Amino acid sequence: MSLSLDEVRRIAVLARLELTPEEERLFQGQLSAVLDYVAQLEELDVSSVEPMTHALAEGERPALREDEVLPSLGPPVALANAPAREGTFFKVPRIIE
Amino acid sequence: MSGAAEVLNLSLAELSGALAARRVTSREATEAALARIAATDGRVGAFLAVTAEQALAHAAAADERAAGGARRGPLDGVPLAVKDLFLTRGIPTTAGSRILEGYLPPYDGTVVERLLAAGAVLLGKLNLDEFAMGSSNENSAYKLCRNPWDLARTPGGSSGGSAAALAARQAFGTFGTDTGGSIREPAAFCGVVGLKPTYGRVSRYGVIAFASSLDQPGPLGRTVEDVALLLQTIAGHDPKDMTSSARPVDDYRAGLQGGARGLRVGVPRAWLAEGVEAGVRQRVEEALAAYERLGATLVDVELPHTKYGIAAYYLLAPAEASSNLARYDGVRYGLRRGAGGALKELYRATRQAGFGAEPKRRIMLGTYALSAGYYDAYYLRAQKVRTLLRRDFERAFERCDVIAGPVTPTVAFRLGEKVTDPLAMYLADVFTVTCNLAALPGIALPCGLHPSERVPVGLQLIGRPFDEAMLLRAARALEREVGPLPPPTGLED
Numbered sequence: 176m177s178l179s180l181d182e183v184r185r186i187a188v189l190a191r192l193e194l195t196p197e198e199e200r201l202f203q204g205q206l207s208a209v210l211d212y213v214a215q216l217e218e219l220d221v222s223s224v225e226p227m228t229h230a231l232a233e234g235e236r237p238a239l240r241e242d243e244v245l246p247s248l249g250p251p252v253a254l255a256n257a258p259a260r261e262g263t264f265f266k267v268p269r270i271i272e
Numbered sequence: 273m274s275g276a277a278e279v280l281n282l283s284l285a286e287l288s289g290a291l292a293a294r295r296v297t298s299r300e301a302t303e304a305a306l307a308r309i310a311a312t313d314g315r316v317g318a319f320l321a322v323t324a325e326q327a328l329a330h331a332a333a334a335d336e337r338a339a340g341g342a343r344r345g346p347l348d349g350v351p352l353a354v355k356d357l358f359l360t361r362g363i364p365t366t367a368g369s370r371i372l373e374g375y376l377p378p379y380d381g382t383v384v385e386r387l388l389a390a391g392a393v394l395l396g397k398l399n400l401d402e403f404a405m406g407s408s409n410e411n412s413a414y415k416l417c418r419n420p421w422d423l424a425r426t427p428g429g430s431s432g433g434s435a436a437a438l439a440a441r442q443a444f445g446t447f448g449t450d451t452g453g454s455i456r457e458p459a460a461f462c463g464v465v466g467l468k469p470t471y472g473r474v475s476r477y478g479v480i481a482f483a484s485s486l487d488q489p490g491p492l493g494r495t496v497e498d499v500a501l502l503l504q505t506i507a508g509h510d511p512k513d514m515t516s517s518a519r520p521v522d523d524y525r526a527g528l529q530g531g532a533r534g535l536r537v538g539v540p541r542a543w544l545a546e547g548v549e550a551g552v553r554q555r556v557e558e559a560l561a562a563y564e565r566l567g568a569t570l571v572d573v574e575l576p577h578t579k580y581g582i583a584a585y586y587l588l589a590p591a592e593a594s595s596n597l598a599r600y601d602g603v604r605y606g607l608r609r610g611a612g613g614a615l616k617e618l619y620r621a622t623r624q625a626g627f628g629a630e631p632k633r634r635i636m637l638g639t640y641a642l643s644a645g646y647y648d649a650y651y652l653r654a655q656k657v658r659t660l661l662r663r664d665f666e667r668a669f670e671r672c673d674v675i676a677g678p679v680t681p682t683v684a685f686r687l688g689e690k691v692t693d694p695l696a697m698y699l700a701d702v703f704t705v706t707c708n709l710a711a712l713p714g715i716a717l718p719c720g721l722h723p724s725e726r727v728p729v730g731l732q733l734i735g736r737p738f739d740e741a742m743l744l745r746a747a748r749a750l751e752r753e754v755g756p757l758p759p760p761t762g763l764e765d
Contacts, residue, residue, distance in 0.1 A: 183636070190594060190639040191601070192632055193620035201629075202636055208695050209637060213583040216653050219660070226655035227662060230471040230485040230515070230711040232737040237514045252378045258608035265603050270615050 176214060177207045276304035281759075284444040284498035288346040294338060298331040298349030301444070302393050305351040309395065309442045312763055317417040318427075318437035320356045321364055322396040327351065330393040337391065346501050348391030353443045355434050356397035357404055358384050358489070359478040367480045368402040368412045368430075371626025372606045381478015382510045383447060383489050390505050395443055399433030402628045403597065404454055404482045406430050407700045410691050411630040418687070419462060420760040421727045425684040428458030434492050435462035439760050445493045445502045449479055451486045452585055453679075453704025456716035459492055460679035460730025463718045463757045465499045465747065466492040470738045471711035472517035474503075475510035483592035484515075486585075486708040495756075496717060496748040500524035503740060522741040532749035533567030538672030540575045543703060549682045551722040555729040556678045559719040562753045563676070563746075573668040573675060577660040578706045584661070585705040586698055587641045587654040594638030597631060633694060662710040669736050674746050678703055679716045679730035707734055715743045717750065718757050728757060 183203045187194045194202065231237065250263040259266040279301055282290065290296040306324050313319050334349030343349075359365050359377035366372045380388065387394065401411035409417040409432025417432040419425040420439040427436040431448025435458035438446055448455040450468035459466025467490045474489045481487060491502030504524050510516040539560060544553055560570055602608035602622030610621025627635070641650035668675060680700060690697040707714040712734055719731040731750065735743040 178640075182640075186636050186640050186643070189643060190635045191598070191616070191619040191623055192627075192635065193624040194632070198629075198632070202633060205633060205694050206637055206640070209586060209698070210640075212695055213587055213650070213654075216580060216583050216587075216657055219577075219580065219657060221653060221656035221660070224656040224659050226652055227658040228655060232470065232472065232517070232711060235472060235517055238511065238516065238518070239514065240511060248378050255378060256375055256605035258602060258606070259611065267603055268611055268613060268615050268618055 176210045178203055178210065276307060279304045280308055280441040283495045284350055284493055285346070285495065285501060287350055287444055288501070291338060291349045292343060298334040298338070298393060299328070301349070302327050302331040302351045305395055305443055308440070312440050312442065315418065315423060315763065316420055316436050316440050317415045318399055318433040318440060318442060319353070319396045320366060320368070320399050320414055320433070323363055323394060327393050327395050334391050334393065344391040347387065347505055349393060350444050351393045351395050352387060352445045352447070353395045353398050353437055354384060354447045355400050355431050355449060357400060357449055357480045358447065359480070360384055360394070360397065363397065365397065365480070366414065367404070368400045368414060369626065369628065369631070370413045370607060371600045371622070375605050379478065382475035382512060383506045384478065386506050398431070398437055398446060401430035401432070401630065403480070403593070403631050404430040404449055404451055405593070405630045405634055407453070407457055407697050408685070408687070408690065409433065410687065411628060413628050416687065419684050419727070420762045421463065421684070423762045425686050425727065426461065428461035428684060430454040431458050431492070435459050435464055435466065438462065438464045438492055438494055440763060445491060445498055447489060447491055447502070449487055449489045450708065451482050452589060452708050453701045455490050455492060456679050456704050456714055456730070456732060457700065459716040460728065461684035463728030463760065464492055464494055465496050465715065465717045466490065467499050467503060467715045467740065467743070468707060468713060469503065469507065469740055470713040472515050473713070473738060473740065474506050475513040475516050477510055477512040481596040483589040484596060485592060486589055488708070496744055496751050497525065497528060500528055500744050517738070519738055524741055524744050527741045527745050528748045530745040531566065532563055532746060535563070535568040535674065535746055536571050536672040537563050537568050538571050538573035538668050538675040540573050540578065540675065540677055542575070542579070543677040547681050547702070548678055551724060552678055552680070552682060552729050554723060555720045556731055559731045559750060559754070560676060562750060566749055566753060571672045573672060575664040575668060575706070577657065577664050580657050581661060581706040581709060582698060582702055584654040584657040585701070585709060586637070587650050588658065590634040590638030591641045591651050592638070593631070594635045594642065597635055600626060658709050661706055665710045665712060673742055675734040677732055679732040683722045683725055683727045683729060703732060712737060713740050713743055715747050717747045719750065719754055721757065726761070
């Protein structure tokens with residue numbers, strides 16, 4: 176199946192990517208080739224098959240703990256890698272336009 | 273003990289014995305490894321960061337413990353290194369991506385924490401494909417990594433640095449992660465042993481996420497025994513990873529000498545048919561014959577859905593990746609671009625500048641597979657195929673104890689050979705992705721050199737859930753029979 180350039184642009188918007196015109200054309204071809212390849216899954220009748228929604232082995236359960244406060248990173252440590260901060264906050268550009 | 277070269281040629285288990293007997297100090301071993309890295313890594317490119325100062329401090333502490341009769345265990349004082357996907361507190365961690373350049377993690381992940389608690393010496397952070405996406409290490413945003421057997425070839429990926437560093441005698445053990453073959457493929461290409469544990473056996477806490485239902489950290493070593501010792505240290509329950517299993521951990525070293533007598537080795541014949549290069553097939557068939565000589569029984573098994581593995585994997589893994597990589601947005605850590613505009617522009621500009629081509633490709637693919645109108649046809653269908661694959665293995669394991677086959681269809685390919693054709697690169701994972709999809713443990717170990725190309729060929733063994741002990745025992749039996757590979761040829765001066 177072949178993706179149109181418009182579809183590539185639509186996916187880029189959804190994925191919060193800003194592609195160059197060269198990347199749009201490159202990905203159009205490469206993603207179309209991958210989609211052609213994965214189309215072979217249509218050969219299989221999966222109508223009565225349950226999806227595998229997690230990778231735990233049989234008898235394993237995801238471990239949930241009590242919702243209690245435990246020691247964690249304090250604000251100075253949590254903010255240390257932020258490209259911009261103000262006081263104890265991450266700083267971002269204007270959100271409401 | 274005389275000479276750095278002699279120390280560097282010891283296996284991890286041998287070095288551990290020498291450290292315990294105080295024939296070698298951790299300082300000697302660490303200095304020898306650091307000197308080897310300095311002398312060879314300009315050509316190999318296995319390390320993204322070398323933490324010499326910290327390593328020497330750890331070594332000094334280990335030597336003090338040894339002198340006081342307080343060694344913590346077999347890894348105390350042993351120089352190791354980890355893929356740059358493991359968070360290390362205060363030490364740059366990049367995931368091989370520009371988007372995390374300069375990032376200093378505020379904490380150690382569980383694997384690193386356990387290694388440090390065991391007294392291990394950390395030499396540095398190893399090269400990888402960006403966000404562990406790749407099969408040749410060529411997607412590293414920082415530098416190329418080369419195969420110590422032949423510097424014109426890829427070491428494999430995504431844990432390319434983890435395998436290359438071992439083959440180049442730069443470290444005594446390393447750690448990687450395996451989402452679709454990223455430990456086993458480089459191990460096979462570089463002639464070392466690499467184990468992908470059962471999903472849930474090793475904690476993923478503090479490992480940068482790629483595809484969370486497939487990712488699993490694991491060890492690489494030069495011998496099966498080394499891998500057993502490394503796995504022993506990192507395996508086991510971690511309350512910080514909700515998918516971590518509470519099952520008791522076996523004593524991996526104790527079971528190593530069990531041999532292959534009575535072992536039922538499952539052989540999916542289709543894995544040795546078309547698509548496998550002749551020299552690889554020859555060595556794998558010789559390994560199977562060796563198992564028979566050792567008293568094992570070969571059993572033909574059918575895994576009819578494994579041929580759909582790549583198609584299912586390249587929908588599921590990118591879908592999970594597109595979600596996991598949404599966190600790189602220029603706000604909390606890493607690169608920031610376009611801060612002059614509105615928030616959406618900041619996201620887009622940051623991600624455009626920070627991600628390389630492969631993460632972008634997979635984010636695009638995953639976003640598409642999850643998008644409205646396509647979810648059922650792609651993502652849901654792939655999850656159902658995953659169930660079929662898992663059932664294939666369950667059925668096969670009713671008749672055998674391990675399943676054996678090739679790790680890869682070819683030996684290490686040449687750098688540049690597949691970079692312009694992503695689909696061709698993806699197909700290199702055809703025998704490894706099934707293990708991840710079915711959440712099973714798998715090990716790659718050398719089974720000789722390719723008859724004409726003189727680079728290593730790997731054998732893959734796949735086991736039942738949580739039966740790493742069986743894999744290690746079967747691998748050890750073959751290793752003893754085949755004997756060690758000669759030293760790699762690509763670094764001879």
